[in-house]
Amino acid sequence: MADGDGDDELAMEMEALSYTYPEIEIEVFEPSNSACTEAGPAAAAAVRIDLRPRAARQAFVAAALRLTAPRGYPAASPPIIELREPRGLGDAREAALLARLAAEARDLIGSPCLGQLIELCQDLLSDANAPEGPCAICLSVMEPGPDDPEESSNRDGCTVAAPPALARLPCYHTFHTPCFERWWAFEQASCAAQQRELAARTGATAAAALAQAARPNPPS
Ligand SMILES: [Zn+2]
Ligand SMILES: [Zn+2]
Structure with missing residues (x-):
C-alpha cells in the first residue's frame, strides 16, 4: 500500500472518531514533525x-x-496506549487494564482499531467500577450499591439491609459515607x-499564626 493510501485511511478513521465521540481531542502530525514522539x-x-x-x-x-x-499504523504498528490521569484504579488494576x-x-494489527480500543477501555472501566481497597477509616470492605435502587430493598420477598452508602470525593478517594461524615465532623x-486553645494561649487567631509561620526566618 502506498503511503498516500495510509494517510487517507488515517484521515477517515479520525473523521469517524470525531463523529462518534464529539468530545474526543485529535492531533494529526505533519510527516516532518518528529518532535511529538519520545x-x-x-x-x-x-x-x-x-x-x-x-x-x-x-x-x-x-x-x-x-x-x-x-x-x-495500522498495517505494521499498533497504536501506543497510555492512560492519563487514571483515577480510583490503583496500580494493579491500571496495569491489568493497559495489558488488556x-x-x-x-x-x-492491520486494521484501524482506535474506536475498538476506546470501547474496550470503557467496558473495562465499567467492569472495574468499584472502590479501590477497603474504607481507609474503618478498614472494612466497601460494596457499591446496585445501580437500580429497587434491587436492594427486596430480594426473595424479604428486606435486605442495604450496604452503607459510599462517598466518593472529587479526588476519587472513596469512604463509607457514615465513616467519612463522622471523621469530617471530628476534624471540624x-x-x-x-x-479556641490557640486564641486563649497566645491571643492570636489561626490565620495570624499561619502568616507568622509563613514568614522567612530572620537571619541569626
Ligand atoms: Zn468505613
Ligand atoms: Zn483524596
Missing part, C-alpha cells in the same frame, strides 16, 4: 478521550485514554477546639 517511530496522529464507566449511578474509576498512531488494551491492539470539632 521514542520509537514518529507519530502520525494521537487522540485523547476522557472515559467513565457506562451508565453507572456512581463512578468510582475514570481515566483519559490516549492513543498514538505511529507512522506505519495492548493485547487487543496486537490482535487488531477538633479544629475549632484547637483554634
